[in-house]
Structures are given as C-alpha cells and as structure tokens.
Amino acid sequence: MSLHLLALDASSSACSVALLRQNGETHECLARYEMTPRAHTRRLMPMVDELLAEAQITPAALDAIAFGQGPGSFTGLRIATGTAQGLAFGLDRPLLGVSTLKALALQAHRRFHLRYVVTALDARMGEIYAATWHCLNDTVSLERAEAVLPPEAFYLSEDETDWVGVGSGFTLWERFAATVQVRMSQHLVDLEPRAEEMAWLGAEDLAAGLGQPAHLAQPVYLRNNVAWKKPA
Structure with a gap:
C-alpha cells in the first residue's frame, strides 16, 4: 500500500x-x-x-x-x-x-533518544504551553494534558523520573520552581x-x-x- x-x-x-x-x-x-x-x-x-x-x-x-x-x-x-x-x-x-507539543516530543525522542520529555513553548504574556510525555520506540504517549500556565505553576510528580525539557518555553527557566529545576537533568531551548x-x-x-x-x-x-x- x-x-x-x-x-x-x-x-x-x-x-x-x-x-x-x-x-x-x-x-x-x-x-x-x-x-x-x-x-x-x-x-x-x-x-x-x-x-x-x-x-x-x-x-x-x-x-x-x-x-x-x-x-x-x-x-x-x-x-x-x-x-x-x-x-x-x-x-x-x-x-x-x-x-x-507532541511533534516536538517526537523530535526530541528521535534526535536525542530522550524517554521522559517536558515540552514547553513560549505562550507570551508570561506563560508557557506545556505537556509531559513518555517516549519509547518512536511512540509518544501523553503523560499530563496540554495546558497554558505560568512557569511558576508548572510542577512534576515526585518520583525518580529523569525529565528533559525541550522548547522555547525554557527561555523562562529562571521562573520555574526550584523543585522542577532539580528534577530536570537538562533543558534544550532551541528546538521548534x-x-x-x-x-x-x-x-x-x-x-x-x-x-x-x-x-x-x-x-x-x-x-x-x-x-x-x-x-x-
């Protein structure tokens, strides 16, 4: 076919x-x-x-x-x-x-072999569009629903997951809570x-x-x- x-x-x-x-x-x-x-x-x-x-x-x-x-x-x-x-x-x-956001997560998974991805895009007005994803074998599954919110309101569940952030929303990195920053091993702001x-x-x-x-x-x-x- x-x-x-x-x-x-x-x-x-x-x-x-x-x-x-x-x-x-x-x-x-x-x-x-x-x-x-x-x-x-x-x-x-x-x-x-x-x-x-x-x-x-x-x-x-x-x-x-x-x-x-x-x-x-x-x-x-x-x-x-x-x-x-x-x-x-x-x-x-x-x-x-x-x-x-899903396409961005798939790109991060394919290019950098990331498994647990936070996608965040700059939504202007001091907010971000964000979602979290589990990626495995080119399959991207939504972990937490897409939403628009201030970076300060973003949170991650308290477990051992090693999250990586991708997207322009992380140009606002300093506004994310310290608990979130600790949970992310890295963040990549240049992916679109x-x-x-x-x-x-x-x-x-x-x-x-x-x-x-x-x-x-x-x-x-x-x-x-x-x-x-x-x-x-």
Missing part, C-alpha cells in the same frame, strides 16, 4: 513542510525547514511547491494533509490551518491536525516544532481512521485550558 502525506507547520518562528512517502515497508520523508519570522504567508505555499517538485509529483497524488494545529503563534496557526484547509478542500482529501514529525504522526492518525473533512479543522489555542490542578 502506498501513501503520500503532506504536512505543514507555521506555529513558531519556523516554517516547515514535509512529504512522507510510504510504499509497503519502504518509507521516505522529504522536508523543508526555514526560520522565517513574519514571513509564513509568503513562504509556506512556495515551500510546498518546491517539495512536490523535488518529489516529482503533483498535488493530485497526495492522499492526505496534516498540519500543526497548535498550540503556538495565533497568527501562524491560522495561516497553517487555512493553507491546509484550502489544499484539502481543493483535492477532496482528509485533514489531520497534529499537536505541536517541525512538519517532519507531524507527517509521521499524521500518518499514524490516518491509519487509525482519524482523518477529518477540511471544514472541521480548527486551531488549538489552549487559552481555555489554563492550568493543571496540582494534587493536594
């Missing part, structure tokens, strides 16, 4: 697209990634065109579209959602929204969500029957999910 799945993301300062090609047991992922602050609208579709030209296919060959649905930059999320919807509408293909991981996660969701009609696609802002409740 063959698959061509296009993924795109504009949730951060980076703009990225990826094309996952599967043919039986053979997999290939072509990708473009650029740091393009305030230029997502201008660069996103040209990057898609460049990638399809490299793959020597037309948009009609695509089987599904995935996009970074958030959390992240409000403007970037709307750009990615609108672009993905336009492609899915025009091609009559299923659409798959992928969590930017990428379409490459979103393509793989989108393919998993497509196989699970989670593709949606284009009109149902919605960005995930998390602003209504404001905090975790810390156990008493």
Whole structure:
C-alpha cells in the first residue's frame, strides 16, 4: 500500500513542510525547514511547491494533509490551518491536525533518544504551553494534558523520573520552581516544532481512521485550558 502525506507547520518562528512517502515497508520523508519570522504567508505555499517538485509529483497524488494545529503563534496557526484547509478542500482529501507539543516530543525522542520529555513553548504574556510525555520506540504517549500556565505553576510528580525539557518555553527557566529545576537533568531551548514529525504522526492518525473533512479543522489555542490542578 502506498501513501503520500503532506504536512505543514507555521506555529513558531519556523516554517516547515514535509512529504512522507510510504510504499509497503519502504518509507521516505522529504522536508523543508526555514526560520522565517513574519514571513509564513509568503513562504509556506512556495515551500510546498518546491517539495512536490523535488518529489516529482503533483498535488493530485497526495492522499492526505496534516498540519500543526497548535498550540503556538495565533497568527501562524491560522495561516497553517487555512493553507491546509484550502489544499484539502481543493483535492477532496482528509485533514489531520497534529499537536505541536507532541511533534516536538517526537523530535526530541528521535534526535536525542530522550524517554521522559517536558515540552514547553513560549505562550507570551508570561506563560508557557506545556505537556509531559513518555517516549519509547518512536511512540509518544501523553503523560499530563496540554495546558497554558505560568512557569511558576508548572510542577512534576515526585518520583525518580529523569525529565528533559525541550522548547522555547525554557527561555523562562529562571521562573520555574526550584523543585522542577532539580528534577530536570537538562533543558534544550532551541528546538521548534517541525512538519517532519507531524507527517509521521499524521500518518499514524490516518491509519487509525482519524482523518477529518477540511471544514472541521480548527486551531488549538489552549487559552481555555489554563492550568493543571496540582494534587493536594
């Protein structure tokens, strides 16, 4: 069984697209990634065109579209959602929204072999988008739900887990509680969500029957999910 799945993301300062090609047991992922602050609208579709030209296919060959649905930059999320919807509408293909935090966790797992990951993105206004994940053999499982909260309100359960933090939210490292800082062996601030991981996660969701009609696609802002409740 063959698959061509296009993924795109504009949730951060980076703009990225990826094309996952599967043919039986053979997999290939072509990708473009650029740091393009305030230029997502201008660069996103040209990057898609460049990638399809490299793959020597037309948009009609695509089987599904995935996009970074958030959390992240409000403007970037709307750009990615609108672009993905336009492609899915025009091609009559299923659409798959992928969590930017989950894609970031998968990237950290694949690049650095991390097992217990805290993803945190700068949410502006002194807050972070955060979640915790358990990663094993390219599988990423949510440990604690995605939320937006001040760094001071973030906490980790009291066990022996060796957590590693990734993402722009850790530029606010000094505002995390001392108990959290002690629990993290390191934090990596330079990783941004990428379409490459979103393509793989989108393919998993497509196989699970989670593709949606284009009109149902919605960005995930998390602003209504404001905090975790810390156990008493």
